[in-house]
Amino acid sequence: MSEEIEAVIRRLYDMPVFFVAGLPRSGTTWLQQMLNAHPQLLCLGESHFINDMVPGLYNVLWNFTKSRKNPERTWAPGVVGPQLDHMIPVLRMAFASLAAANLGERDIGALRAIGEKNPDNLYHAERIWRVFPDARIVHIIRDPRDGAISGFTRFRARLSQDLTRTQYVAAYAKDWASRIATARGLAKDRPYMEIRYEDLHADTSARAAEIFRFIGASDDPSDVTTATEAASFERLSGGRKQGEVDPASHYRRGEVGGWRDEMTPEEVSAAERAAGRMMAAMGYEVSAEGLAAALA
Template structure:
């Protein structure tokens, strides 16, 4: 069947956009898979749109403007390059093109929103909302102690050899605190939604339903259950049950509270000394009471 690319592009251009982010190993991939399993949503995997493509396009436009201002290779009246205020429509079109390139056979007729997940989106909120003011943002929040354990195991081959797990807990706590606080501050008055990793475990139907409705999609029990089944840990991990560990897999254990079996008291203290106040605000109980 031949695709009508122009009609497809026109349809995608009319849809609201959303972006998903969070701390490393907070469950953003799980949320992306869950959203993409809903028939009315497209949520791309890690495209790094805002920390790769947008800066690249911006530099290209700036260079073009500079070359035109200098009259490079030009022997007649030339033009001005587009200013920064004119970039938003270009970025909107670029994201539509990115989604269109990754539809993988999806029909656009039933879609209500298109989006993308990159964890670093949480650090690009200013750029996201200055470029696409109407965009929605989903912040995936997980107990930072679980996040620190999972991230240290996943990334330790890329870390300095001398960095201990205690050092990493301290560094992760600093990033966890700053990024969540910054996102909450920027999200005030915006289309901003938080989804807890833990809630997707303990109350998945309500957590997923709220998430879908935030994005304008059907949050009925039937739609929620279908998406949850498609994005279950068992399916994503290739058949393992929650708690069965595969350190080489992106889906390592898929559980809540595993930090208590891994972190030493000193490592817990290193994290909680920094992140304790935000843990209290978010309702994560400190080990020290």
């Protein structure tokens, strides 16, 4: 049995790798479900591999390396601990092992790439490319007004009770603009793709096919249909139609532009002041007053 597992891990180790990134409530889970439903892809949920397992394993290896340099801990002949170049293959093998543990009944012979989604991947793109230089990153971007309203509703119980929704909207929008700019700077000459949530929503099949091609998977219509239907809002939400709101559900509303009937004018202004320049550049509607405030 162990030999079979080792063979699977070795095969997964050699596969192309991809990561899904985006701020919370931007559609990362929807995209993960879609990718994972493609017959040629394995896309893990939030394992926090990059921001949890990688630094944890690195620290173990580095502490070992430091201990081997301590003459008081070495009697005779000692060893040189692994340096960074030696650690990288260990980290990659750990990801392959994680993928193997979550392979389930999938046909490994059909797989073309393995990946993981985590909003935190957006904060750790440089680390991703340090460990996996050829990794493809798919960054899903949503109108920060919709993202902020959804986030405040979803995470309210975890937030400070003193935090107002207007303050949350402003902070979310500011981080949204900053993270897009940072990701673009890091992604120069690297395999990086941006997809707007709204575009994926408007023409799911066409946009999904583009993502599959970018990752290296089939864009055959039958494969696209299989993936997109498995990740439909109705299926993921347990039968609700788009627009039928369940505040307690991870799949809350499934619509574009819901902020228009949920946000106060003060909240809209806060979002536009914080991110109006980037919103306009991304093709999102911004008032003249909001854009002027953002540029001031």
